[in-house]
Each structure stands twice: as structure tokens, then as C-alpha cells.
Amino acid sequence: MNALFLAFAHLRWTWARSLVLVLVGAVILAVPMVTQTLLRGSEDALTRRAEATPLVLGARGSQLDLVMNAVYFSEDRAQPVTRAAEDAVWDSGLALPIPLHTAFQTNGARIVGTSLDYFDFRGLQIASGRQLAILGEAVLGAAVADRLGLGPGDTVVSAPENLFDLDGVYPLELQITGVLAPTGTPDDEAVFTDVKTAWVIAGIGHGHDDVVTADADGNIVANAAITEFQRITPENIDSFHFHGDAGDYPLSAVLIVPNDTRSATILRGRYLDPENPLQITVPDDVVAGLVDRIFRIAALLDAVTVIIGVAAMGAIALSLYLAWALRSPEMQTARRLGAGRFVILQLALAEIVLFLAGTVVLAAALVFAVTSNGDRLVAWILAL
Amino acid sequence: MIEASGLRFAYPRGGFTLSVPTFSVAKGERVGVIGPSGTGKTTLLNLVAGLSQPDAGALKVAGTDMTALSDAGRRAFRARNIGFVFQNFALVDYLNALENILYPYRVGLGLRLDRAARDRAAALAASCGIADRLKSHPGALSGGEQQRVAICRALVTQPALILADEATGNLDPETKDVILDLLFARAREFDATVLAVTHDHDLLPRFDRVIDFATLRQAA
Numbered sequence: 001m002n003a004l005f006l007a008f009a010h011l012r013w014t015w016a017r018s019l020v021l022v023l024v025g026a027v028i029l030a031v032p033m034v035t036q037t038l039l040r041g042s043e044d045a046l047t048r049r050a051e052a053t054p055l056v057l058g059a060r061g062s063q064l065d066l067v068m069n070a071v072y073f074s075e076d077r078a079q080p081v082t083r084a085a086e087d088a089v090w091d092s093g094l095a096l097p098i099p100l101h102t103a104f105q106t107n108g109a110r111i112v113g114t115s116l117d118y119f120d121f122r123g124l125q126i127a128s129g130r131q132l133a134i135l136g137e138a139v140l141g142a143a144v145a146d147r148l149g150l151g152p153g154d155t156v157v158s159a160p161e162n163l164f165d166l167d168g169v170y171p172l173e174l175q176i177t178g179v180l181a182p183t184g185t186p187d188d189e190a191v192f193t194d195v196k197t198a199w200v201i202a203g204i205g206h207g208h209d210d211v212v213t214a215d216a217d218g219n220i221v222a223n224a225a226i227t228e229f230q231r232i233t234p235e236n237i238d239s240f241h242f243h244g245d246a247g248d249y250p251l252s253a254v255l256i257v258p259n260d261t262r263s264a265t266i267l268r269g270r271y272l273d274p275e276n277p278l279q280i281t282v283p284d285d286v287v288a289g290l291v292d293r294i295f296r297i298a299a300l301l302d303a304v305t306v307i308i309g310v311a312a313m314g315a316i317a318l319s320l321y322l323a324w325a326l327r328s329p330e331m332q333t334a335r336r337l338g339a340g341r342f343v344i345l346q347l348a349l350a351e352i353v354l355f356l357a358g359t360v361v362l363a364a365a366l367v368f369a370v371t372s373n374g375d376r377l378v379a380w381i382l383a384l
Numbered sequence: 385m386i387e388a389s390g391l392r393f394a395y396p397r398g399g400f401t402l403s404v405p406t407f408s409v410a411k412g413e414r415v416g417v418i419g420p421s422g423t424g425k426t427t428l429l430n431l432v433a434g435l436s437q438p439d440a441g442a443l444k445v446a447g448t449d450m451t452a453l454s455d456a457g458r459r460a461f462r463a464r465n466i467g468f469v470f471q472n473f474a475l476v477d478y479l480n481a482l483e484n485i486l487y488p489y490r491v492g493l494g495l496r497l498d499r500a501a502r503d504r505a506a507a508l509a510a511s512c513g514i515a516d517r518l519k520s521h522p523g524a525l526s527g528g529e530q531q532r533v534a535i536c537r538a539l540v541t542q543p544a545l546i547l548a549d550e551a552t553g554n555l556d557p558e559t560k561d562v563i564l565d566l567l568f569a570r571a572r573e574f575d576a577t578v579l580a581v582t583h584d585h586d587l588l589p590r591f592d593r594v595i596d597f598a599t600l601r602q603a604a
Contacts, residue, residue, distance in 0.1 A: 002490040002497070006479075013478030013521075333474040336435060338463025338492035340456060347491075 007350035025359035050287035070253035084247035094263035113198025129178030136232025142182035184375030207240035391441035419597025434458030463492030467538030471550035
């Protein structure tokens with residue numbers, strides 16, 4: 001106890017040095033464990049969601065970008081496809097197509113324009129409020145609602161794509177009708193709207209004042225200015241309309257839920273032609289390749305971490321030794337006052353034990369903090 | 385208290401050999417040791433304290449034959465029977481004054497820190513005039529205050545013998561007198577013998593007896 005008392009008093013007296021050493025030690029200890037935890041969590045999350053997504057239809061190009069965007073709502077943007085592609089799947093009678101429009105964001109969260117089928121397909125439950133019903137409404141993922149402190153009755157505004165483009169996408173205020181129950185998936189980090197609402201944000205659909213009105217005498221009068229609505233309300237919803245051919249409206253991708261294995265095989269066969277501008281990918285295959293690469297890189301990172309860890313531990317050991325050397329006058333006094341080698345050894349060991357205890361406790365706290373928020377962190381990482 | 389005869393000690397690497405034919409200090413006596421530097425005054429203190437073992441001769445301290453004790457036995461003897469006061473105070477910078485006074489109980493072999501020891505430390509601090517400085521660390525104390533703390537530390541285990549090596553060497557003339565008075569008064573209170581090495585001839589009249597080390601070695 002005396003050795004621990006003196007060791008603690010010394011560590012407290014040199015608190016800045018002790019804190020730095022404990023922090024460095026804790027980081028060295030925690031980083032490999034945190035990395036492994038997040039990697040395992042990412043692998044599980046990636047694999048689980050990929051396995052639960054049979055097929056994805058999108059523009060030909062990077063399969064990885066397509067899958068990451070359509071399945072995990074990441075920043076990777078594949079070329080858009082048209083609604084005609086979704087209709088073609090629907091017309092085939094082989095599968096249920098679920099449209100996805102993921103081009104926009106609000107408050108750092110991805111706006112996912114889709115259909116109500118998506119919620120059934122992913123098994124998403126409304127935790128509070130109600131489901132989407134009309135144009136201009138939004139349902140928040142659990143993490144987004146928690147982070148922004150928003151719920152049913154509040155609004156969110158879509159981010160403008162380009163502040164200086166007068167002809168560009170303008171923000172649309174979305175009415176929040178519900179919040180989803182947490183799932184530990186990228187759905188927690190998304191804001192869901194109907195795909196038509198996404199097209200309104202894109203400027204394909206809009207609502208505005210009447211171009212012409214009749215005055216008191218029944219004369220036709222043209223408005224001097226047409227004001228576009230930035231919020232869809234019961235009063236102006238009837239004025240909203242879409243321009244152009246509906247088959248040309250853009251989609252980021254289409255999730256395909258085949259009726260059976262045979263239907264899936266037939267559908268995949270239809271998009272095998274390399275000349276076809278569309279492709280169907282199997283997310284599970286794409287993610288398996290990605291996970292394999294991630295773990296190869298992780299193995300390399302582990303080796304680097306070990307090397308850095310050994311170097312840092314060497315530096316810590318040197319620091320402890322130098323601190324001990326500075327205490328040699330105290331040890332000389334202790335010997336004169338009757339301390340033996342065992343007592344001196346106890347003093348040195350007590351300081352090392354306290355340092356290690358502090359390091360282990362802090363590292364455990366770090367690992368616990370990461371582990372207990374693992375699902376949320378993984379969902380956030382996958383949405384990057 | 386101390387009886388030595390035919391005492392010889394040579395440092396392992398050579399160069400210096402201490403030889404003391406006879407040397408004794410009575411219980412309760414306050415003895416000053418003077419002599420030129422390098423004549424072995426500190427070596428004698430180390431032998432008396434059991435920090436070094438004589439190569440030859442007999443040495444008894446407080447009735448104990450120091451030459452017959454093992455290494456651990458000398459440490460336990462030192463912890464229980466000898467108090468030290470050093471020229472550089474040798475206080476522990478990360479402990480406050482009270483914990484410095486109690487330091488022998490933290491490291492000394494066979495000593496147990498109990499309520500009585502704490503009460504004794506507080507009483508010593510009060511009698512040395514540092515009762516209000518017990519929470520201060522050595523860096524915040526003056527030289528005189530630090531030496532008072534060192535005197536309290538030397539006496540807290542109620543030793544039979546106080547060894548002082550240039551205890552006033554780092555103090556100004558006024559403080560020297562005060563500290564030496566304090567050391568003698570507290571030693572008398574605890575019925576402790578004082579053996580003090582000093583270079584300060586002004587202080588010699590205060591000792592009961594003075595041993596000139598140059599003369600002692602000539603006799604050898």
C-alpha cells in the first residue's frame with residue numbers, strides 16, 4: 001500500500017506527463033481493438049444488407065459505386081437511369097422494382113426518394129408519426145431524427161445543389177410525418193420521401209401561381225410574375241405538376257426483388273449484353289469482393305499498428321526509465337532511511353502497475369464507447 | 385551509544401582507507417565531528433548507520449554489534465534506531481511536508497504507519513514551528529523550513545541516534561543557529577544522541593564534545 005501511495009502521489013505530481021503516457025498507452029492498446037470491432041461490424045453490416053438485397057439495376061459502369069449508392073446510400077454516384085428502366089422490370093412480371101433517387105441531401109443526411117414498397121422490403125417500422133402520404137412529406141431515419149432533434153410536425157429543407165446556379169436545384173421544405181424505428185443500418189441515416197418529391201427537388205416537377213387568371217369582369221389576365229412554391233401545402237399541392245416524358249425521369253438505381261430464382265436468372269440474362277447501357281448486379285457478390293480487399297488492407301494496417309505500437313511502447317518505457325532516473329536522489333534517501341532493494345523494486349513496479357491500470361481502464365472505456373455505438377458508427381461509416 | 389575500536393574501511397575501488405583506532409559516543413551526548421574534506425567523516429557516519437560494513441574492527445551502536453548484522457538486519461536497525469539530517473535536506477519533492485515527515489514509515493523496513501506516528505509527526509511539526517506548512521510541498525518552503533521538515537522526519541521514528549551531515553551547511557547564519565537549537569532541543573526531548581559532521585567552527589561551542597578527525601586519523 002505504501003508503494004502504491006507513493007507511486008500515485010508521484011504520478012499525480014507529474015500529472016501532465018502521466019496523462020500523456022496513459023493516453024498514448026490507451027490509444028496504442030485501443031486502436032487495434034477498435035479497428036477490429038469496426039471492421040467486423042462493417043463486414044457484418046455490409047454482408048447482411050447485401051445478402052438482403054437480391055439485385056440492383058443501374059447504369060453500366062462501376063458495380064461497386066452502384067451497389068454502395070443503392071444499398072448503403074454512400075456518396076458514390078453511379079450514372080442515373082430512367083424511370084423507363086423501372087417500368088421495363090415491372091412490365092416483365094418477373095420482379096418487383098423499387099425506385100431509388102439518392103441525389104440530394106439535407107443536413108448531411110441522404111434524401112432517398114423511393115416508393116412505399118421500400119419500407120416493406122427492408123422491414124422498416126414507423127416508431128412515431130405516420131407513413132408518407134402525399135407529395136412533399138418526409139420520414140426520418142432514427143439516427144437523423146436523433147441527431148437533428150426533429151420529429152413529426154417539424155420540417156427539413158433539402159440542400160441546394162449549387163448556390164450560384166440560378167437555373168439549378170432550389171431547396172424544398174419537407175414536412176416530417178414520421179420517424180423510423182432504429183435498425184442499425186444506413187436506413188437510420190437517411191431521410192425518405194416519395195420518389196416524386198425527389199423529382200420536385202430536382203426541378204422536374206414544380207408548383208406555382210396560375211399563369212393566367214380572370215379578373216372581376218371575367219377578363220383573362222396574365223400574371224406579371226410566377227412564384228414557384230418552396231413548400232408543398234394542402235393549399236398549393238394541386239398546382240404541382242411534372243414536365244416532360246415520365247419515362248425519362250431520372251433514378252439513381254432500381255432495387256429488384258425477383259419473384260423467384262428463375263425470374264432472377266432470366267432478368268440477369270437480359271442485362272448481360274455489354275452494349276446494354278444498363279446492368280444488373282448482385283450486391284452480395286460485389287460486397288464479398290470489397291470485404292476481401294478491406295481485410296487484406298486491414299491485415300497490412302494491423303502490421304503497421306503493431307510496429308508503431310512497439311515503437312511507442314519503447315518511447316513510453318524510455319520515458320518511465322528517465323523519470324525513474326530522475327528519482328535516484330529519492331531512492332538514495334529511501335535506502336538511508338532503511339529501504340531495501342525489495343521496497344525500491346515495489347516503488348518502481350507500483351508506478352508501472354498504476355500506469356498500466358490507467359492505460360487499460362482508458363483503453364477499455366474507449367473500446368466500450370466504440371462497441372456500444374458500433375452499429376451507429378458502422379452505419380455512419382458506410383454512409384460516407 | 386557508539387563504541388568503535390580498530391575500525392578499518394577501504395572503498396572497493398581503492399584510493400581511500402578509513403582507520404579509526406577508538407571512537408565512542410555516550411548516550412544523549414551531542415558530538416560534533418570536524419576535519420578537512422576527504423578525511424572520512426561521512427564514511428564514518430555511513431559505517432555507524434550500517435550503510436557500509438567495516439573491513440575490520442568492532443562497531444557497536446545502541447548495544448548492537450553492527451558487524452554481525454545481515455544486510456536486511458542493518459536496514460531494519462537503521463529504520464528503527466537512526467535518524468538522518470542531510471545538508472541538502474533530501475526531501476521528496478512530490479510529497480507535502482507532512483508526508484515527507486512520515487516518509488520513513490513509507491519505505492523503512494519494519495516500520496508501521498499508525499495513528500501514533502501521525503500524531504507524533506503533527507506534534508513535532510508544531511514544536512518546530514511548521515504546523516501551518518504541513519500541506520506545502522518542498523518547492524514552496526524556504527531552506528530553513530525544509531530543514532525543519534527534515535529534522536521532524538529524522539525524529540518521527542523516535543530513533544536513539546541522530547546522524548547529521550553538514551545539516552546547517554545550506555543555511556544562512558541566523559537560520560543555522562535556530563535549526564541547531566531546534567535539533568538539539570528535539571533530540572533531548574526524544575532522548576536521542578546526536579553525531580553531527582560540520583565545517584562550521586562557529587557552531588562547535590554548542591556541542592558537548594568535538595572530535596577533530598585529523599587528530600583521530602593521526603592517532604591511527
